[in-house]
Amino acid sequence: MANKKYSNYRKEAKSLKYEVKEPEELLTFLLKVMSNRSRNSVKSILARGQVTIDDHIETKYNYNLRPGQTVTILKNKAAIKENVLIGMSILYEDEDVIVINKEAGLLSIATEKEKKQTALHQLMEYVRREDPENRVFVVHRLDKDTSGVMMFAKSEQVKRKMQDNWKDIVKERTYVALVEGKVVKEKGYISSWLKESKTHLMYSSPTKNDGMHAITHYQVIQANEEFSLLEVQLETGRKNQIRVHMQDLGHPVVGDKKYGSKQRNAIGRLGLHAKVLSFNHPTTDQLLLFKADVPQSFLSKSK
Structure with missing residues (x-):
């Protein structure tokens, strides 16, 4: 596995960790543990995505905490003065690509409502600190509530090469999905034609060749009566493919x-995580493989 890391790309963020002892709303909990801060100050820390619960960013004031959860607060000074990347960490970087591990709750790219608190915006600021001319380009996306490995290009040329030759360059894309119910069949695959409704909902068409062909392979890692943890491999990469296919299977993704x-709110987030991304480097052709650990909440729920 490629594990090259640039030691100077960022300073380690100073953070505070607290274990939840009793059920209560997040804002109430934060006001207690940060009693030296004003209510508005605590709210702004939440809004900036500086609070993580177990393995996802949480910005809702009324999020219901459960005993045993861990709340991590990235210190304000650390985030602002040290230009810390919020909700993501860099796994690998060279002249052509940046590979990150994205937390659930962080947008990949800007939306109408959110322009700055995104992976793309943060990386753009990060590369421009070295040279104002530097840029970053999106090669593929992860949904806001999906965590895991994601890659960006550092030039339009590399982006185009990756996207135009995606099927040949990408050797493995493995996800883990925490789904509802016990999946009885240990391994299998779903094949369908995906279409998008007027309300932007993806669905499987019952008619052959009606839409974009999508194939998803799955294998059960562990399961109990309530939840199953699946390793999922994509043969095609369509919008919301895993989420639609798990619904088709009768075992929708948790959350x-x-x-x-x-x-x-079984785990307080979507049960989907991009575990492995392996590809031939667009310039050197070297085979690279990156992994992001399976979130602990997925493992504990499916034991």
Whole structure:
């Protein structure tokens, strides 16, 4: 596995960790542990994405904490003065690409509502600290609530090469999905034609060749009566592919209300994580492989 790291790319963020002892709302909890700060100051720390619960960023004031969870607060001074990357860490960097591990809750790119608190914006600022002319380009995306390995290009040329030859260059894309219910069949695959509704909902068409062909392979890692943890490999990379196919399988992704999830807030996030990305380097052709550990909440729920 490629593990080259630039020691000077960022300073380690100073953070505070607290274990939750009793059920209460997040803002109430934060006001107690940061009693020296004003209510507005605590709210702004939340809004900036500086609070992580277990393995996801949480910005909702009324998020219901459960005993045993760990709340991590990135110190304000650390975040502002040291230009710390919030909600992500760099796994690898060279002249052509940057590979990150993205936390659930961080947008990949800007939306109408959020322009700055995104992986792209933060990386753009990061590379421009070295040279104002530097830029970063999105090669592929992860949904806001999906965590894991994601790659960016440092030039338009590299971006185009990666996107135009995606099927040949990318050798492995493995996800883990925490889904509802016990998946009985140990391994299998789903094949369908995906279409998008007027309300931007993806769905499988019952008609052959009606839409974009999508194939998802899965294998059960561990399961109990309530939840199953699956290793999922994509043969095609369509929008919301895993989420639609898990719904088709009758086992929607945990926390995915958009695609059939019934469980309310089982892990406080979407049960989807990009575990492995392996590709041939666009310039050197060297085979690189990057991993992001499976979130602890996925493992404990499916034991």
